[in-house]
Amino acid sequence: xxxxxxxxxxxxxxxxxxxxxxxxxxxxxxxxxxxxxxxxxxxxxxxxxxxxxxxxxxxxxxxxxxxxxxxxxxxxxxxxxxxxxxxxxxxxxxxxxxxxxxxxxxxxxxxxx
Amino acid sequence: xxxxxxxxxxxxxxxxxxxxxxxxxxxxxxxxxxxxxxxxxxxxxxxxxxxxxxxxxxxxxxxxxxxxxxxxxxxxxxxxxxxxxxxxxxxxxxxxxxxxxxxxxxxxxxx
Numbered sequence: 001x002x003x004x005x006x007x008x009x010x011x012x013x014x015x016x017x018x019x020x021x022x023x024x025x026x027x028x029x030x031x032x033x034x035x036x037x038x039x040x041x042x043x044x045x046x047x048x049x050x051x052x053x054x055x056x057x058x059x060x061x062x063x064x065x066x067x068x069x070x071x072x073x074x075x076x077x078x079x080x081x082x083x084x085x086x087x088x089x090x091x092x093x094x095x096x097x098x099x100x101x102x103x104x105x106x107x108x109x110x111x112x113x
Numbered sequence: 114x115x116x117x118x119x120x121x122x123x124x125x126x127x128x129x130x131x132x133x134x135x136x137x138x139x140x141x142x143x144x145x146x147x148x149x150x151x152x153x154x155x156x157x158x159x160x161x162x163x164x165x166x167x168x169x170x171x172x173x174x175x176x177x178x179x180x181x182x183x184x185x186x187x188x189x190x191x192x193x194x195x196x197x198x199x200x201x202x203x204x205x206x207x208x209x210x211x212x213x214x215x216x217x218x219x220x221x222x223x224x
Contacts (some may be wrong), residue, residue, distance in 0.1 A: 033211060042201065043156070043214040058211065059114075090155055099144055099205075101158030102212065 002026050006091050006105035013081040013112045021076040021108050023091030031094045034066065035059075035104065038088040040053040043090065049074055081112045115140045117204050117215040124219040134218035136185040136202035139152050143205050145178055145185045146212060151198040192222050 007022045030051045035043040045058030049068040063085060065077040074093075078085060086111065088109050090103040116139040126132050136145065144163045148156040160169055160186065162178035163224045169176045177186040185202055203212040 035214075040219075042216045045211055045213075048211050079148060092156075099161070099163070100147075101146060102156070102203075103158070104155040106155050 003102050004105035006108050010109045017081050018079050023074045024072050025093040029093035033092045034076045035090045039086050083112050086112045115213050119215040119218050122170050123219045126192050128224050129191050132188050132189040134200050136215050139182045139205050142182050146203045148201045149198050162203050197222050
């Protein structure tokens with residue numbers, strides 16, 4: 001049971017480039033989330049999904065896009081990368097709404113130069 | 114919008130000393146969760162509290178949910194070096210489908 005798997009673990013992007021952060025979970029969780037964590041800071045919600053085909057914005061969605069075509073996968077797309085998007089990105093999943101603990105992936109450390 | 118604040122932001126203790134972090138929400142919470150993040154790692158779920166005034170224990174860790182369901186605390190008795198990390202609380206106001214994470218408390222333990 002792998003839990004939540006994120007790839008890549010590290011990435012350096014140039015300003016203006018685009019990339020997709022991959023997230024896959026094997027726990028059959030309906031709810032999935034993307035957070036970013038800046039150095040020494042808390043977790044900010046970017047986007048979330050309550051099931052396949054359904055996504056919604058979180059606190060800081062600008063500059064990102066998501067899709068949820070299957071229960072297992074929830075990729076995060078960065079278009080036209082900017083230095084402000086330098087951060088650690090965590091994907092998480094949960095069985096239900098906020099009454100269930102979240103399982104986090106190991107994160108993707110992204111640097112935009 | 115809903116805000117969840119934690120104090121202190123940072124605490125340095127000697128091994129064996131006790132430690133407490135406090136979590137305060139701007140709105141009433143339906144539940145509160147606590148997570149631990151080791152340096153360089155990812156958040157790991159510790160526990161959830163749902164009832165007003167609820168107290169739960171996990172070995173040396175004691176978690177409490179306030180009577181008004183707007184605050185919570187985590188107390189560690191006799192800290193060990195393995196307790197090092199950032200402790201986050203996270204709450205849901207009940208009208209949303211997601212948790213709002215607190216600002217976190219970084220605990221450093223000196224042997």
